[in-house]
Amino acid sequence: FEYGSTTRKVVRNRNRLTNVLTDSGWKSADAFVMALGSYSAQFMRKLGRPIPVYPVKGYSITVPITNAEAAPVSTVMDETYKVAITRLGDRIRVGGTAEISGYDLRLHESRRRTLEHSVVDLFPGGGDLKAASFWCGLRPMTPDGPPLVGLSEVANLYLNTGHGTLGWTMACGSAKVLADIMSNRVPEINARDLSPERYLKPI
């Protein structure tokens, strides 16, 4: 693994990827996996093989618990605002919103206020909001929901992207399915519905 290294360029020759330029230089390989979340779409567009993966921005606050009795013990959904409130050890994680604003990662205070409102409304006095951290991320969404796991339109380029709201949950399973596909093993689950090919078929 090369942590903290950025992929700068990908080179295609006919219908195969040949080289990738990272911060540590050019790499070549028999096969490549694109697992860049929402950013996969940008690279695939540059390769002339666009995929239907779109960034949908979400926000969370993580609040240190000050009174365990007043904090949630499990996950609760505030259906009014579509906000999920979860206990994470000695913290409360409050997450939600689906904002369509491209790759913009600015943190908007109005979103924070919505998350704060939900947790104060349902668990008053549970945590210290002033000490909370505020975060946003991009969910790589596909139009039909499931991710794209399998061979792309480029002969030696595989996709493991488009996991939307469930990327952490599906991370290990998706990696296992893709490793099986790349090794010519039959995956333990039926992976046909995850194949990028489903978007190439005429309706």
Ligand SMILES: Cc1cc2nc3c(=O)[nH]c(=O)nc-3n(C[C@H](O)[C@H](O)[C@H](O)COP(=O)(O)OP(=O)(O)OC[C@H]3O[C@@H](n4cnc5c(N)ncnc54)[C@H](O)[C@@H]3O)c2cc1C
């Ligand atoms: C508020 C919120 C709450 C969520 N809660 C949950 C949850 O409870 N459970 C769950 O399962 N999922 C949850 N998700 C969804 C989850 O975050 C995503 O599905 C998951 O992060 C997708 O993983 P990924 O690795 O495909 O993409 P990402 O996490 O987006 O990772 C892509 C990585 O590629 C890197 N990258 C981009 N360009 C380059 C480049 N040129 N070179 C090198 N690296 C590059 C980026 O820096 C990034 O680290 C939540 C999302 C949000 C926004």
